[in-house]
Amino acid sequence: MxxxxxxxxxxxxxxxxxxxxxxxxxxxxxxxxxxxxxxxxxxxxxxxxxxxxxxxxxxxxxxxxxxxxxxxxxxxxxxxxxxxxxxxxxxxxxxxxxxxxxxxxxxxxxxxxxxxxxxxxxxxxxxxxxxxxxxxxxxxxxxxxxxxxxxxxxxxxxxxxxxxxxxxxxxxxxxxxxxxxGTRIVSRTPRQSTGRPELTEAAIVVSGGRGVNGAENFAVIEALADSLGAAVGASRAAVDAGWYPHTNQVGQTGKSVSPQLYIASGISGAIQHRAGMQTSKTIIAVNKDPEAPIFDLADYGIIGDLHTVLPQLTQEVHTRKN
Amino acid sequence: MSLRIVVCVKFVPDASGDRGFADDLTVDREGVDGLLSELDEYAVEQALQIAGGVEGCEVTVVTVGPGDAKDALRKALSMGADKAVHVEDEALHGSDVMGTSLVLARVVERAGFDLVIAGMASTDGTMGVLPAVLAERLGVPQVTLLSRVKVEGGVVSGRRDGDSASEEVEASLPAVVSVTDQSGEARYPSFKGIMAAKKKPVDSLDLRDLELDAAEVGLAGAWTAVDSAVKRPARTAGTVVKDEGEGGRQLAEYLATQKFI
Known part of the structure; x- marks a missing residue:
């Protein structure tokens, strides 16, 4: 053979x-x-x-x-x-x-x-x-x-x-x-482990976008991710705003992911983002804007403020797991 | 010290349009308007920044593509590049990365170079391997996927952000560099730049000029074959509910029925 x-x-x-x-x-x-x-x-x-x-x-x-x-x-x-x-x-x-x-x-x-x-x-x-x-x-x-x-x-x-x-x-x-x-590696700084799964390998990814509105608010995304054993992703808008590292960017110029479950929070769903997550098995969207294109892809969507919906979901996940 | 920089750019179908495949399963370049690949703007920007600090530096932009591809060159010239080379030949239609890189390597060698700069990937093919292939063909170091780049004393250095580590890398010129979208916002062409670009030289070359055989490039000369391209059924929107205070719990219920929790 x-x-x-x-x-x-x-x-x-x-x-x-x-x-x-x-x-x-x-x-x-x-x-x-x-x-x-x-x-x-x-x-x-x-x-x-x-x-x-x-x-x-x-x-x-x-x-x-x-x-x-x-x-x-x-x-x-x-x-x-x-x-x-x-x-x-x-x-x-x-x-x-x-x-x-x-x-x-x-x-x-x-x-x-x-x-x-x-x-x-x-x-x-x-x-x-x-x-x-x-x-x-x-x-x-x-x-x-x-x-x-x-x-x-x-x-x-x-x-x-x-x-x-x-x-x-x-x-x-x-x-x-x-x-x-020909090309020397002068120094190498290993990426600090977050303890979360690798973004491209994770079965579940929770991502935040412009709607997260600030670096400190990513704690809401991280809390949900940790309750589900998920990786954390970010849209280009969130990364460009300096709220989350580029290594976590999902989309055309970031990582392309294909998890079992993708939760897009405060992400409108521009083509550049869709390119990186469209093949996910199940897609959930949480967004204040009912017209956000991300809802066209979502298997289940909540029109609402991620800052209230996500903590409630996180709490409920913990309750059900115990 | 003079420095010869060649920037490789691609004319691609606009990603916001309805992109698709032609009957011969090559990328449809008729149905959707084309433009300079967004990720190549970062390469042009870095070339101009490096050139700005060097006396007698010349920036040449090169593209391989049909007639319309001149638009991509014009854009780069209006940003500030000095001159352009357009390789156009009917036999190039359907070239894969091996064919395209063969042509680019020949152009770059002919032009003479100290530094070749490219974007991290094209927005249509999205392979992201052309810079590495070009370095292999040219026999010069590859210093790729840089989020920061600097040229000093005949050495190019920069930061490469990988999956598991961030690396500082360096190589002697001549070299092939690629830059990411983290390397710095690309400038908008000024009105003056747009006017000046109209007078900048664009050299048109075909395969004969480059002494390349048509059998080595194009669809027939490609080392890969696309057998089928099928449009995916659009994802159908599922249930969308408005949060009335129970949104998080409703979502949890959905995740439970789907066995995620």
């Missing part, structure tokens, strides 16, 4: 959920071969094996942490070349860095690239990727017609499924190209 290369997104050996989702998709195409790089790479093997990795190729080098993107491209390229035959596909999580790694690998291997797939199926002419286009108003199906199919996949595109496999750890030999040390 053909092998499928899966790029592992991990932090110090802790594998992030989108990688496990990739393994579910990879198993539809062939035998998953995971590639884990940098500090903690070998520690990823256990969980990768539980989810279908037949082999886990690992490499350690200071270059992975000290230089931008290219060292990882060199390693992924080496992994592809180490296989007995070209892989049936290379799957990479659709993070900003993941997309850049995938794209450079595609150029190097003379391959086409598809980004931000939301599903992948095996097809007669190779993997068929589903994508959402134009702010999720269209669904497209595409293939790669030249070289190795290199596909990046958005978080929450497939379920995480246990599928025990050997997960044999092998050391990958990487020879860095001269370009590898």
């Amino acid at each position: 053909a092998e499928v290369v899966v790029y592992v997104d991990h932090v110090g050996g802790a594998v992030r959920k989108p990688t496990l989702e990739l393994l579910t998709l990879a198993r539809r195409l062939g035998d998953p071969v995971a590639v884990a790089l940098g500090e903690g790479a070998a520690e990823t093997a256990g969980v990768l094996a539980e989810h279908g990795a037949v082999r886990v190729l690992t490499a350690q080098a200071p270059e992975f942490a000290d230089y931008l993107v290219v060292p990882k491209v060199d390693a992924l390229h080496a992994a592809c070349q180490s296989l007995a035959q070209p892989p049936a596909a290379v799957l990479v999580p659709s993070s900003a860095e993941g997309k850049e790694i995938a794209a450079r690998l595609a150029v190097r291997t003379g391959s086409g690239i598809i980004t931000d797939a939301i599903d992948i199926e095996a097809g007669d002419l190779g993997p068929v990727a589903t994508q959402a286009a134009f702010a999720a108003s269209y669904t497209t199906k595409s293939r790669i017609t030249h070289g190795i199919p290199v596909i990046t996949v958005k978080a929450n595109s497939a379920p995480v499924q246990p599928a025990p496999a050997p997960g044999t750890v092998e050391t990958l030999t990487v020879t860095f190209t001269p370009a590898a040390t």
